[in-house]
Amino acid sequence: MGIFERFLTLWVGLCIVAGVALGQAMPGAFQALGSATVAEVNLPVALLVWLMIIPMLLKIDPAALGQLGMHWKGIATTVGINWLVKPFSMALLGWLFIGTLFRPLLPADQIDSYMAGLILLAAAPCTAMVFVWSNLVDGEPNFTLGQVALNDLIMVVAFAPVVGLLLGLSAITVPWDTLLLSVGLYIVLPVAVAQLWRRRLLESGGQPLLQRVLDRLGPWSLLALLATLLLLFGLQGEQIVRQPTVILLLAVPILIQVYFNAGLAYWLNRRLGVAWCVAGPSALIGASNFFELAVATAIVLFGFQSGAALATVVGVLIEVPVMLSVVRIVRASRGWYERGQ
DSSP states (O other): OOHHHHTHHHHHHHHHHHHHHHHHHOHHHHHHHHTOEETTEEHHHHHHHHHHHHHHHTTOOGGGGGGGGGGHHHHHHHHHIIIIIHHHHHHHHIIIIIIIISGGGSOGGGHHHHHHHHHHHHTSBOSSTHHHHHHHTTOOHHHHHHHHHHHHHHHHHHHHHHHHHHHHHTTOOOOHHHHHHHHIIIIIHHHHHHHHHHHHHHHHHHHHHHHHHHHHHHHHHHHHHHHHHHHHHHHHHHHHHHOTHHHHHHHHHHHHHHHHHHHHHHHHHHHTTOOHHHHHHHHHHHHOBOHHHHHHHHHHHHOTTSHHHHHHHHHHHHHHHHHHHHHHHHHHTHHHHHHTO
16 A cells, blocks of 8 residues: 555545635635536546546456356355345435434534435445555455445446435435536546556556556545545635534444444355455445545536535545454454354
């Protein structure tokens, strides 16, 4: 893990502080960036999100899908957690904490928006940082690669229906045209561009050329994430200064759902007799979120200054330290896991 990844939480925290300060000092500049939209898509954010996502998608080898049968139990467990458990458990936790227990402490006009952001965060399984998490638990690389490739394919067809269903259950009007636009813009097109670029690189210079390009793009991907956060918090600054406890309250359901889904995936793999080197990345993929997609979709659907956008950014803030703690738990419990297979 490089210096950017290792200290991502620190960089995110610094961007929050800098974004709030710059938003207060230069409100006109941030408002101009926030209003630079075409067909409800903010152009600066769209460019930054593409820069975030495409380098990650370049790592995906579609040929890995042919190896899924070797680890079908782990694959079935992870897919079930990602698509049948995590979005719905987050919707339940959002209703319990944000919609009920914490309601008196939160702005009444943002409750539904906060819940929408939590749903967006949980409805997209991570496709990038899981390569780091899997490496840290000595995960089976073919399983990780195949699972991520499969998740990308599923997201193309399942993200919009799952989000639409859960937003509907949360009594939030679903702007289907905007939601489908965001799926096309932030899932379908980046996947297509990344795969075409990957093929061209492999044809031109093989794996060494692909790796050189990935090494060069890696820092730019994280810098684009941090630039997006600067924009977001520059526009959210006034609200955050007034109510700093909102971030802490939003973190509660996110933390619970990460540990719950990781634990459930890990336990199910153990019950099914799956090897530990597969169960580890399965638990981590089952728990982590594609926060880049969640942030971009929240901005497209609800706007820069919405509670939904803020909720997805809280997910970015706690992603790295929480997932590192899950890595430590998985590694420390290896003896217990293998005794019970």
